[in-house]
Amino acid sequence: MPEPAAAAAAASEHLLSTHLEALLIWNCAGMLGGALRLPAPLKRLHIIGNSGLTSLECLPGEHPPSLENLVLQRCTALASLPNEPQLYSSVSYLQITHCPAIKKLPRCLQQQLGNIKRKRLDAQHEVMALKPKTWKEIPRLVCEWRKAAREGRERQQSIMQE
Structure with missing residues (x-):
């Protein structure tokens, strides 16, 4: 029987297919909680209306994905984004709105903001x-x-x- 702490940790981490290129999660308030680990081929990530997700992470031991589209809306518990420069270097569309737990964008994303063609950020994230x-x-x-x-x-x- 697994340890309760190990079971809780496994339940709060979500591993995705390593071949996934696009992921759209809409209005799944109670379905995802904890950390979401992003596979390397991921290019489009849209998460809208999720209250349980607390962090996005890159898979350990793999190159981080090169996202082209990143949309995070109404993710009320999402507090942490990866600080991986490669993750944001290809982003051409960025939207982070109504995510009050994100107090500060990762430094590497802040540095990329000027290079992103289309972006929509809450005022608290605008640098x-x-x-x-x-x-x-x-x-x-x-x-x-x-x-x-x-x-x-x-x-x-x-x-x-x-």
């Missing part, structure tokens, strides 16, 4: 260098940020109404 040549630029930048935030809220409200 912007504020280096205006003159202080006169600040009001314009504030207006742009407020406009972007307002448009994001309006888009979110229209999605929620559908």
